[in-house]
Amino acid sequence: MKIKKEIVITNPGQSFKLFTPRLKNYFYWHYHPEYELVFVEATTGIRHVGQHISSFMGSDLVLIGSNIPHLNFDYGLKTAYHQVVIQLKENFLGDAFDDIPELKTIQLLFDKASMGLSFTGTTKETVAKKLKYMHKLGHFEQLLCLLEILQILATSTEVTELNEQDTSIKLFLNDKIRMGAIYKYIHANYNETPDVNKVAESVHLSTPAFCRYFKKQTKMTFTEFVNQYKITQAKTLLLQDKNISEVCYEVGFESLSYFNKLFKKLNGENPSVFKKRYA
Structure with missing residues (x-):
């Protein structure tokens, strides 16, 4: 039950990983260099990202920065739930974020993700619908959908920073x-x-x-x-x-x-x- 480094392997033929984990009976306190977008629907559950601990009701949408320790959002759930997770490297598009001006807002979103970002309201509803539908799309269409999701998050005002400071693994490694x-x-x-x-x-x-x-x-x-x-x-x-x-x-x-x-x-x-x- 020590903190673990997760090795993320992207889906074949893709630059990111899209999956629906079910780990409710497993305590998974972990980190990874990849950014992670989590959407979970459940009656209620625990949100533990970095130093932030709280509960969520109904559903939760969180973007977690690189190497931020976090607990699986379905830990200990006793009721039915659904979860969608996307994991991606900051440079999953190569040098595009440096070369393409239209992607600068998404780069700023990645910078803010070091605090852990929780999204609510219409932002959560809109992104949730897209995430649920993504697995039905082909790889190229999934990439376009991911970029659209990231742009929605990057321009949203319905967002809360979960931590007051960067809580990446350096804070926890000697623990x-x-x-x-x-x-x-x-x-x-x-x-x-x-x-x-x-x-x-x-x-x-x-x-x-x-x-x-x-x-x-x-x-x-x-x-x-x-x-x-x-x-x-x-x-x-x-x-x-x-x-x-x-x-x-x-x-x-x-x-x-x-x-x-x-x-x-x-x-x-x-x-x-x-x-x-x-x-």
């Missing part, structure tokens, strides 16, 4: 801690009270040292991360027609009022409104 061990422990214990002392011991650090490490790597405290993980699981359960009180205690909260307050803080709406809107 001897296995993020997978932390995720595995939380996933197994989130419905109880995860013990920071136990997880610190499992990665061979003192509790204070672990807390400093975790905050540096994720920009969150261990408690904040656990609470967010619980709320992500709660959203899935709420959409399985379970009542709010039942979900509250099932994911490990002892106070319904605190659960409601935290849910609203993280999602901008209370559980009852969320349930009505997505049910």
Whole structure:
């Protein structure tokens, strides 16, 4: 469960890789020199790109820069989902970005991707339709479609930078801690009270040292991360027609009022409104 370098092999006869991975039962904390565009449709899931950790609802569209560590977007999903991924080198068109003025906006998009970019609104809807249709096209038509997608992303204002700084692998290479061990422990214990002392011991650090490490790597405290993980699981359960009180205690909260307050803080709406809107 250490961070892994993925070796990307492009599709035969193509300059990029288009595929639909399914890794929900596999913790894949990894990086690669290639840029990656991910679209996933799911009830809810975890988005972990660089130091940014959050959850998504319904669908997610993210562009990840070169050598940015990230977790597979379908990790731990318990409901049906669909995912499309494109991986490409920055110079997948050779020197075209230097020689063709019309491609400069896409080059600027690649520069910004070092932060991890999340797209919403009509941008996400438009790009999602194109990505779902791409596998039906021939190789040349797929290339044209990819360029069109990149141009849409490059000119979109419906975008959020996920990280405040470049979080490429240089930040993580000397990290001897296995993020997978932390995720595995939380996933197994989130419905109880995860013990920071136990997880610190499992990665061979003192509790204070672990807390400093975790905050540096994720920009969150261990408690904040656990609470967010619980709320992500709660959203899935709420959409399985379970009542709010039942979900509250099932994911490990002892106070319904605190659960409601935290849910609203993280999602901008209370559980009852969320349930009505997505049910």
